[in-house]
Amino acid sequence: MVNRALSPTAYALLGLLVFDRENPEGMTGYELKQRADFTLRYYWVSPAMSQIYTELRKLSEAEFVETAPSDGPTRYRVTELGEEQLQTWLFHGEVGFPILKHPVALRLLMGRLSTPDQLGSMLETHLDDLAARRADLQGVRDMLGDEHRVRYAAMVADWGLAYYDSEAQIVAGLREQLDGMD
Amino acid sequence: MVNRALSPTAYALLGLLVFDRENPEGMTGYELKQRADFTLRYYWVSPAMSQIYTELRKLSEAEFVETAPSDGPTRYRVTELGEEQLQTWLFHGEVGFPILKHPVALRLLMGRLSTPDQLGSMLETHLDDLAARRADLQGVRDMLGDEHRVRYAAMVADWGLAYYDSEAQIVAGLREQLDGMD
DNA sequence: CCCTGATTGTTCCTAGCAGGAATGTCCGTG
DNA sequence: CACGGACATTCCTGCTAGGAACAATCAGGG
Incomplete structure (x- = not known):
């Protein structure tokens, strides 16, 4: 061993x-x-x-x-x-900090190289992706019951759903903000 | 080349x-x-x-x-x-989907191996981490002005702050939920 | 009853990447 | 002038991604 x-x-x-x-x-x-x-x-x-x-x-x-x-x-x-x-x-064990690799945020960070239009359409695509992924996870959630065995799994699924919802909300907010920019 | x-x-x-x-x-x-x-x-x-x-x-x-x-x-x-x-x-280029490696969620997924107490204390530690990291990012945000050069960077910083806030809210919700469990 | 393509199951290879150690230089301070 | 710390770069080791390759099995169609 x-x-x-x-x-x-x-x-x-x-x-x-x-x-x-x-x-x-x-x-x-x-x-x-x-x-x-x-x-x-x-x-x-x-x-x-x-x-x-x-x-x-x-x-x-x-x-x-x-x-x-x-x-x-x-x-x-x-x-x-x-x-x-x-x-x-x-x-x-060590509980490390979450690792995030966010290609959309990465691109947004370099946003001044492009127009608000281009950024906006990227955000819209991302919103569609988020919605699709959320739907996937909702499907998983629906298959989980409330028996002890899967109770925490269901909780984590709920977390995931909340995560997607909040990101979608943030992105939608940015989308609106872009309209007010030159 | x-x-x-x-x-x-x-x-x-x-x-x-x-x-x-x-x-x-x-x-x-x-x-x-x-x-x-x-x-x-x-x-x-x-x-x-x-x-x-x-x-x-x-x-x-x-x-x-x-x-x-x-x-x-x-x-x-x-x-x-x-x-x-x-x-x-x-x-x-291809805008891939965000990659997330979330050690806390990973552990929560296996939650039935432990007690709500243990899970709860892990969530509290995570909330502290989130707060610290949020404060870091707030420091960065404060240094950014509104000139065109950094406009989008500031926007992304705002996104980040909202991201941390929403995760903290979700985690705090789970924390409360745990109290109602056997 | 054979052909074809999908599914199951596993291994191999290559390049990439993390991350820490090793190696220097330069600079200010006691 | 020695020493700690910031600056600057390279090197090494082992892990990881991800696709290709290889088989075996199975189902349906001509």
Whole structure:
């Protein structure tokens, strides 16, 4: 067992496995990717396929996951040790500050190179994107019930929705502001 | 002149140089890093020192920046070509969707592994962080006037402030919600 | 019953990037 | 004049993104 520090992505995957720990079959890397795309991506970038397998290998080396015996594809299950480790990380690890890479804000920052018209149309496109993404997340939210198992997930989904709403409001405000500019 | 695609970070640096193009001296990599830490980091992660020099080398190869003659440290200035290129990228390049890596949301998603108490104290820490960061940005905003040169930068700073405010509000809401949970 | 294309499952490769250590220089201060 | 701190740059290591490649399986159509 190697004791290298694991990346947040590794813990995120571990978390997805914990969510599913009632299922004795475990999950394949492929299935994990689908789950990640469906839930994780709203708060943490969805890792590439190759990355998922890399992280799983590390988790496996650290004995935080085990491979369920099967003749087909490799299926992963969280171990007791893994669940403990996740809990330790959750509340004793460093909680870093959110990382934001906002291409629209980046462009807006250089706004004087362009006209308010150009900026405005970029903001409108962004508003459409936000609406689409919000609709996606609303779909996810609608599928979550109120049972204990998913209670916090639902809460985070609500957070996400509020996040999109507030960004849309801010952007719409800027859009209006642009009209008053030369 | 190599025509490789440049990364958003390269364009961000180019943008900082354009902001300063009245200054015939140009800027060193070190100075650019300071500017980036001061402005860019609220919307785009601040690149590491080594990364800045790498990007500058690429910009230089593409002739989007030139080095001002000087016997001391290397000082970079944007070229005519660079400014054109930035403008092209701004409005004809792909505007990707914002990337968010939110460690607090990530942990909240796994909330059932912990108690509302633990979650609550994490949210409070996060609220403090948000307040500190907001104060930083407010400091930047206060230094910006209303002259055309910085008009859009001020607008983006306002956006940032609104962003922090809305996240703080959302987090505070969740904090309250936790109190009603078992 | 074979062809085709989509889905599942996994690995490999390449370039990029983070971020800290290492290396200097220069400058003011005790 | 030694020393700490700001300035300036490079180097190294390992992680990460992301797409290409490779297979196997499966479903539907001619």
